[in-house]
Amino acid sequence: MTQLMNENGIRCDGRSIDQIRNVSIKVGVLKNADGSAYIEFGKNKILAGIFGPRDVHPKHMADQDSGILRCRYHMSPFSVTERKNPAPSRREIEISKVIKEALQPAVILKDFPRTVVDVFIEVLQADGGSRCAALDAASVALVDAGIPMRDIVAACAAGKVADKIVLDVNDEEDKEGQADMPVAYMPNLGKITLMQLDGILTPVEYKKCLETAIGGCKQVYEIQKKALMEKYFKNGEA
């Protein structure tokens, strides 16, 4: 087993316990999609594309009162070290569902009855915490597509590694560590839209872990905001 943290509190990839990985987001990278974003979250490389609002197929899924949201999270065969079967796995189906449910409270689709907004997420390279990175990219892409939203969803994980609560667990820490808690958060409304926990935490640790994760979400939010500003308002202030 590799050592996850040295005696000075420096983690296996050289970060301190409350430091997130390098995040960069680019908006509007796909020409054919209505909205898109590309995120690099540490070694994660993820593309998100939005189509819609558009006609629902199959028709029976349509809601007469409101638009619906659909989400597909998919990992490319080359995104991990051993080739991944491109067919949707149990894990991908589950992550698609949780991402959809994390975005649902943010989008306002009541003005688009009988339509669907499709969110496609393609993981090109995976490195732990990909569901959070995917959510970050997806919510920025939704803004790019012009879907009305209550707030931008920012997501970041926290966890317990070597008996310490750390921010943004990477792949190694996720596998060897004691707990992993992905959190999605709407910073302006102060509401959580996704909270999962894998591992065991005491009530005190749980509270600290959640607070740490929310702190991470706020850092990610600033990067999302900057990426959107970069695309839409790079020519000075209004």
Add this chain to the structure above:
Amino acid sequence: MMEVIKRKYVIPGDVIITGPYRPDQNVYQDGDRIISTSIGISEIYENTVRVIPLSGMYVPKTSDLIIGKVIGHSSLSWEFDINSCFIGFLPAQDVFGRDYSPTKDELKARLDKGDLVAARVANFDRSRDPLLTIQDRDLGKIESGELIKIAPSKIPRLIGKRGSMIQTIEMATKAIVTIGQNGLIVVSCEDPVGLLKAIEAVKMVDAQAHTPNLTERVKSMLGVELGENNDTINE
């Protein structure tokens, strides 16, 4: 009350202002906070707050002039692609008159698949697809011209303040520009040079819609003398 317009760049979730204001387009109220739902430019006019969006799809509004493409017909109506998430319907009665009969009249003879039509949205609400009409002056089939597609959110910029931008383009190039609120534009001009210039000007507005002093730059591109009719983003 004094006229106050404050403009600000906003993204979804940004609190535009707190207090007793009335929410208008692309904003919502949360307690006494007015929050943006779109990326765009916020405007506070008297006591109403709205956001002019910079992205997004065309949402039909009653009495909008739009340009649609026929995608098919049933025995009672035509269906139009109106560059939106909804399909536009033009009932046959609107074209043939009250005494329309499916056995007598041939819909295909009037409008066929692929035809471009300037129409007005007669009725639209959330319970049904938009109903179109061509019963008005300047509406109906478009016989000739060049079709350009731009983002629907940039149409107000192309028209400009009291039509200043579009007047500039039309006067400088002698072209006739039909603007559909849904982002489809037809440019026609006798002079091929003028046609190309007008198309270039429209595309320029699409690419640089969010930048100030756009009318000036369009004017210099078209070779018109600069002068009156300044319009900037801060006005």
